[in-house]
Amino acid sequence: MLLTTKFLRPATDPRAVQRDRLSSLLAPGHPKRLNLVLAPAGFGKTTLVSQWCARTSGPIAWLSLDEHDNDPQRFWQYVASAFEHAGLTGLEPCQKSLSGSTDDSINSAITALVNALAADGGPWVLVLDDFQFAANDRIHRQFGYFVDYLPAGVTVTLISRSEPPLPLARWRVRRWVQEIHPALLAFSEDECREFFHSTMGMVIPDQDVQAICQRTEGWVAALQLSALSGSDRGLEQIKSGVAQDAPTAALSIDERHISDYVLSEVLDKQPDEIVAFLLDTACCPRLCASMCDSIRETDNSQELLESLLSQHLFLIPLDNHNEWFRYHDLFRDALLQRIGHADPTRAHQLWQRTVEWLLDHGQVQGAIAQIVQNKDWPWLARVLATHGNNLIHGGYHLPVLNWLDELPADEVKESPQLQMLRVWGHFFANRLDNLEHLLANVEDLLDRRVADSAPDAEGALGVQSEITLIRSYLARSRSDDKNASDLTRQVLAEIDHTQIPLKSVTYYGLGLDDYGKGDLPGAEEALKSAVHYGQVERKPSTVLSSGGLLAWIQYNRGDMDLALETCTNVRKWVDQHYADPSQPRLISCWLSASLTEIFRERNQLRDAAAHLEPLLEHVNKGAEPGQHIIIQHVRGHLAFSDGRYQEAIEYLADAEQVGRKRREHIVFEPPASSALFARCHLAAGQVARARSILESVQSHTLTNPLNREQNSISYARLLVDEGKPEQALEILDSLMAAAMHNEHTRHVVEALLVSAEALDQQNRSEECQERLARALSVAAEAGFLRLFAEESPRLQALLLESPALKNGGNWQRNLTEMLLSPNSEPSSATATGTQPMASKTNASRPARELAEPLSQRELEVLELINAGYANKDIAVRMGVAPATVKAHIRNLYGKLDVGRRTEALAKARELGILTG
Structure with a gap:
């Protein structure tokens, strides 16, 4: 005899949350045959399907399975009877075949059932609730046959806690399956709100x-248990006269009830092997097979993880490769509670193994989080002493400061290493005011240890080097450049004799010093070393900062392709080694600013804005003053290039104000925003304001020659605008030689352009054209583009008339188009030279033919360019002067009919001159 109550669909509660977004997925449709609703206990699977059925107009056969239905004959008897109970006729052949117990008789019964559905022709729906109870392999094979031969219009919906071993892969390819998994079933925040307010009648x-909602991750059962608990408390308040309205008691997660639910509804129904695995791995905040194997001392964890995943047993994948997982937090809490009570010794042992595995595999933050949670302060002190410095230089200075605060005060007070971590944390957080006091405390402790003959002399020397290095950066904030340089070089002399891996930070300091002096080649060499040692020492923030400043220098020097390559390589290394999806992406002000400037200069303003975007968030959250100035500077420059002068003025005014008020908190001299600030006012016709800005800045001492040159060129522009070309030429001619010697290529181009306009004012047309030709030649080699559109309309008109612009290659054509249509952008391929346009002069020639062949020296230069060498490096390798290299490059460009490096390489490959 069959239980007819198993054919009754659960009644729907009119107060329940209506899940229209999921109900629409269950609706019948061609070619779908199967709805698969999979989730652990308590995710509202049955409620969802019942709601959908209540809205469905066609005939529905409902069957609720239980543990007694795992026999094929009984299973199919119930399925056939569910259809019969719902009104399907013509089932006598099916019922007759089911009276036998062989596979053949059951197969005949299934065939008869399919025939009856086909004969009926109606849009039938079959719902099988708790399908996980049908675990028999014979049932699975038979059910696969049943679905394969279903007539059109019949839809089967399976509700299950685990994925059944059916031919789902084949059915998915045929688009027969619609799957609803736990992530879809989880309540959204709006649905959580509706659940508490409408279903439970609670005002919270x-x-x-x-x-x-965040804590439960939308798990309906956890929401309901918490609501019931809160509702009970609210009712008690009403009864006692404390509350008069709907329950409004502060609601919280009732973890005891949830834990009981998990243990009874989930854990106690699993096989012993699965239970043991769940309990052993509950201590892991994130899981992978090798971690689980290590802490369990087994080798079958991957198989068990995949089994849990197929059962949808509160295991959440963290990647697309089924490598990393985590448990639902409340499920994990229940597991921890069970093993903690059942076997506390083993629970602690497993936790220790987990932390050791995390430390051994470089997941230090995760390990520390576990140590802090368990309040093992001696272990935390040891881990911070070992890994704290790299954590700080990896962008985790604020967490390190918080972890230090967790330690007992005496633990930190008696450790020079931990005290220095506090110093570095304050330094990276730009809390410089208290640093001298903290440094004095460390020095006092070192002096006491020396007096007490402490054995760690080498460690003390390393800490002393750290102190010296910090003091060098503080000296920079006071503009004491000589002392900063002396202290940095002292550290560099001592660094090989210490155990402290700080070469990267030291070389970064040297790079800042050389950059501050305008020695771009020296700064470049120091910053290359900083990047190298930062990678060796695993200091991603130093690699980003050093690489970003290096790219900034290469951009100003006129090697934009090299600058972009530097940014790309540095970013790639950091993302490969320090990409953690649970943490914000590490960014560098210098790196993002350099990319913004590069793409802005290439006239790719949208790309420039995209690289600026993360820096704006940095500003909104409170960047340190030096970074704030750089960000606002490039932001203002982008607005200026785009003709948004008032916006640019606002950004640059902010940069100027921060520079004045916070100078003592800036460890380098930022870009001279005053020069661009004055240009914005000049472009807006506010000549008096531009003069006021430049004259006020001239009263201050600018130590960086780049900044002095920027201000001088802007002042020359002002003089030209005021009709004083003689004074402008005097300024520009005096700075030209130094700018060329120091490879300040961008300034060379700007000085040549402004001096050309001054010469035009004096009617010295031939000299004007000569300077325009020189400016175009230097800019073409460097790849500068947008700076021409930023000059005065008169100068742009002179450029368009210049023979040097009319007789060039791709770069010259791009420049002409930009000057004629300054608001249009070239395609990325054209702008970067990756797909240069075919030249008009060579269009009719065979691909491998040149009007004039390249000389042996020009071929050698081409090979070195292809290898990535800068001009000065090519000169060294060829044993010639840099000017000679530039002459070879000009000849090379002329013969190839191109205007820059990337175009030359692409053209050479097209002609078969280069093959690599």
């Missing part, structure tokens, strides 16, 4: 709804 603040 939105912030409580949000917090509970």
Whole structure:
């Protein structure tokens, strides 16, 4: 005899949350045959399907399975009877075949059932609830046959806690399957709010709804258990006269009830092997097979993880490769509670193995989080002493400061290493005011240890080097450049004799010093070393900062392709070694600013804005003053290039104000925003304001020659605008030689352009054209483009009339188009030279033919360019002067009919001159 109550669909609660977004997925449709609703206990699977059925107009056969239905004959008897109970006729052949117990008789019964559905022709729906109870392999084979031969219009919906071993892969390819998994079933925040307010009749603040939704991750059973607990408390308040309205008691997660639910509804129904695995791995905040094997001392964890995943047993994948997972937080809490009570010794042992595995595999932050949670302060002190410095230089200075605060005060007070971590943390957080006091404390402790003959002399020397290095950066903030340089070189002399891996930070300091002096080649060499040692020492923030400043220098020097390559390589290394999806992406102000400038200069303003975007968030959250100035400078420059002068003025005014008020907190001299600030006012017709800005800046001492040159060139522009070309030429001619010697290529181009306009004012047309030709030649080699559109309309008109612009290659054509249509952008391929346009002069020639062949020296230069060498490096390798190299390059460009490096390489490959 069959239980007819198993054919009754659960009644729907009109107060329940209506899940229209999921119900629409269950609707029948061609070619779908199967709905698969999979989730652990308590995710609202049955409620969802019942709601959908209540809205469905066609005939529905419902069957609720249990543990007694795992026999094929009984299973199919119930399925056939569910259809019969719902009104399907013509099932006598099916019922007759089911009276036998052989596979053949059951197969005949299934065939008869399919025939009856086909004969009926109606849009039938079959719902099988708790399908996980049908675990028999014979049932699975038979059910696969049943679905394969279903007539059109019949839809089967399986509700299960685990994925059944059916031919789902084949059915997915045929688009027969619609799957609804736990992530879809989880309540959204709006659904959580509706659940508490409408279903449970509770009035709770939105912030409580949000917090509970995040903690439960939308798990319906956890929401309901918490609501029932809160409702009970609210009712007690009403009874006692404390509350008069709907329950409004502060609602929280009732973890005891949830834990009981998990243990009874989930854990106690699993096989012993699965239970043991779940309990052993509950201590892991994130799981992978090698970690689980290590802490369990087994080798079958991957198989068990995949089994849990197929059962949808509260295991959440963290990647697309089924390598990393985590448990639902509340599920994990219940597991930890069970093993903690059942076997506390083993629970602690497993936790220790987990932390050791995390430390051994470079997941230090995760290990520390576990140590802090368990309040093992001696272990935390040891881990911070070992890994804290790299954590700080990896962007985790604020967490390190918080972890230090967790330690007992005496633990930190008696450790020079931990005290220095506090110093570095304050330094990276730009909390410089208290640094001298903290440094004095460390020095006092070192002096006491020397007096007490402490054995760690080598460690003390390393800490002393750290102190010296910090003092060098503090000296820079006071503009004491000589002392900063002396201290940095002292550290460099001592660094090989210490155990402290700080070469990267030291070389970064040297790079800042050389950059501050305008020695771009020296700064470049130091910063290359900083990048190298930063990678060796695993200091990603130093690699980003050093690489970003290096790219900034290469951009100003006129090697934009090399600057872009530097940014790309540095970013790639950091993302390969320090990409953690649970943490914000590490960014560098110098790197993003350099990319913004490079793409802005290439006239790719949208790309420039995209690289600027993360820096704006940095500003909004409170960047340190030096970074704030750089960001606002490039932001203002982009607005200026785009003709948004008022916006540019606002950004640059902010940069100027921060520079004045926070100078003592800046460890380098930022870009001279005053020069661009004055240009914005000049472009807006505010000549008096431009003069006021430049004259006020001239009263201050600028130590960086780049900044002095920028201000001088802007002042020359002002003089030209005021009709004083003689004074402008005097300024420009005096700085030209130094700018060329120091490879300040961008300034050379600007000085040549402004001097050309001054010469035009004096009617010295031939000299004007000569300077324009020189400016175009230097800019073409460097790849500068947008700076021409930023000059005065008169100068742009002179450029368009210049023979040097009319007789060039791709770069010259791009420049002409930009000057004629300054608001248009070239395609990325054209702008970067990756797909240069075919030249008009060579269009009719065979691909491998040149009008004039390249000389042996020009071929050698081409090979060295292809290898990535800068001009000065090519000169060294060829044993010639840099000017000679530039002459070879000009000849090379002329013969190839191109205007820059990337175009030359592409053209050479097209002609078969280069093959690599």
